[in-house]
Amino acid sequence: MLFSAVKERQNTGIDHARFEQLMRSSNKQAYSLAYRLTGNATDAEDLVQESFLRAFRFFKKYDPSLPFSSWLYRIVTNTHIDLVRRKGRLKTTSLESNGHDGSPTWDLPDATAAADHNMTQGALEEPVQQALNAMTVEFRMAVLLADVEGLAYEEVAEIMGTSVGTVRSRIHRGRKQLRAHLVKNAPETYGGLGDEL
Amino acid sequence: MNCRHVQNNLSAYLDQELTIEEMADIRTHLYDCSACREEEAELRSLKALLTGMKSKTPNADFEERLVNSTIQKGMAEARAWPRRAGIFLVVAVCSMLGTMQLLQSMKSRQDEITAKTERSHEIASAIHRDQVFTASLDPYNSGSIVLPTDGSDH
Numbered sequence: 001m002l003f004s005a006v007k008e009r010q011n012t013g014i015d016h017a018r019f020e021q022l023m024r025s026s027n028k029q030a031y032s033l034a035y036r037l038t039g040n041a042t043d044a045e046d047l048v049q050e051s052f053l054r055a056f057r058f059f060k061k062y063d064p065s066l067p068f069s070s071w072l073y074r075i076v077t078n079t080h081i082d083l084v085r086r087k088g089r090l091k092t093t094s095l096e097s098n099g100h101d102g103s104p105t106w107d108l109p110d111a112t113a114a115a116d117h118n119m120t121q122g123a124l125e126e127p128v129q130q131a132l133n134a135m136t137v138e139f140r141m142a143v144l145l146a147d148v149e150g151l152a153y154e155e156v157a158e159i160m161g162t163s164v165g166t167v168r169s170r171i172h173r174g175r176k177q178l179r180a181h182l183v184k185n186a187p188e189t190y191g192g193l194g195d196e197l
Numbered sequence: 198m199n200c201r202h203v204q205n206n207l208s209a210y211l212d213q214e215l216t217i218e219e220m221a222d223i224r225t226h227l228y229d230c231s232a233c234r235e236e237e238a239e240l241r242s243l244k245a246l247l248t249g250m251k252s253k254t255p256n257a258d259f260e261e262r263l264v265n266s267t268i269q270k271g272m273a274e275a276r277a278w279p280r281r282a283g284i285f286l287v288v289a290v291c292s293m294l295g296t297m298q299l300l301q302s303m304k305s306r307q308d309e310i311t312a313k314t315e316r317s318h319e320i321a322s323a324i325h326r327d328q329v330f331t332a333s334l335d336p337y338n339s340g341s342i343v344l345p346t347d348g349s350d351h
């Protein structure tokens with residue numbers, strides 16, 4: 001392994017083997033969150049790579065008594081906001097403005113996303129991801145962490161560095177943004193599903 | 198408990214993030230209020246939609262690429278750090294010395310100016326003394342000296 005080879009030459013004061021192990025065990029989870037945050041595979045890979053690089057830099061500050069995934073999620077969410085700001089396309093556009101100016105605020109669906117969803121998910125996978133992409137970034141994060149990752153409000157608050165009250169409000173407003181977007185942009189599929197459930 | 202309050206708390210209710218009392222109050226309200234019940238059903242189906250989202254899997258080679266690039270970049274940064282710190286130190290010391298020298302030269306120039314100013318003050322007071330002396334000798338002068346103004350009066 002490249003890692004262990006380099007390890008012999010350079011001592012950075014980091015337990016490299018431990019870091020590599022954590023990277024291998026958590027990268028898929030991080031990628032999935034990153035994909036839902038960014039909306040496409042390329043940006044998701046970039047986000048995960050940048051996040052792990054930051055994790056490597058600050059690994060000495062990681063408290064091993066806490067779950068690595070929480071620490072990593074915190075880095076991913078902060079990195080996401082940084083990367084989006086750097087690219088100058090923070091998706092905070094309100095739902096109402098989407099479509100009117102002719103410039104969608106989300107990325108076009110990539111080929112893999114279209115290929116790998118199954119039939120039952122297929123009908124709504126794409127509209128939901130597009131609705132997520134169109135959300136205010138803080139709302140999107142809160143909703144993803146709570147609903148897709150299944151975390152409690154307190155954990156979400158810890159990761160986002162905010163209060164439980166703020167998380168509660170972000171999740172509620174986020175879900176309402178999502179619903180408004182789906183009702184407007186995918187009325188047939190979303191309406192149909194709503195009736196089924 | 199009114200509809201507005203209930204609807205604002207429906208997400209937290211669905212997530213079971215309220216106290217037992219709050220949960221019970223909302224449940225009671227939902228039993229009686231069809232509008233809020235409808236809202237709750239909609240939010241519930243939306244949550245189900247999100248919870249049921251499949252996790253996205255990266256390309257098969259992603260893990261290897263990730264591990265290699267993170268370690269390479271991380272190590273390169275770690276190696277570059279002492280060198281960068283060295284360069285920074287040299288630059289800092291140089292600029293400090295430069296600043297000190299500049300301050301020194303400014304100070305000596307200031308001393309020169311101060312000396313010149315002091316000297317012109319001496320000359321001025323010598324002239325003043327002379328004028329006072331001369332005036333005291335002048336019988337048509339009451340003894341007061343009209344010192345030259347800066348010209349702003351003219």
Ligand SMILES: [Zn+2]
Pocket residue numbers: 199200201203226230231232233234
């Ligand atoms: Zn009601």
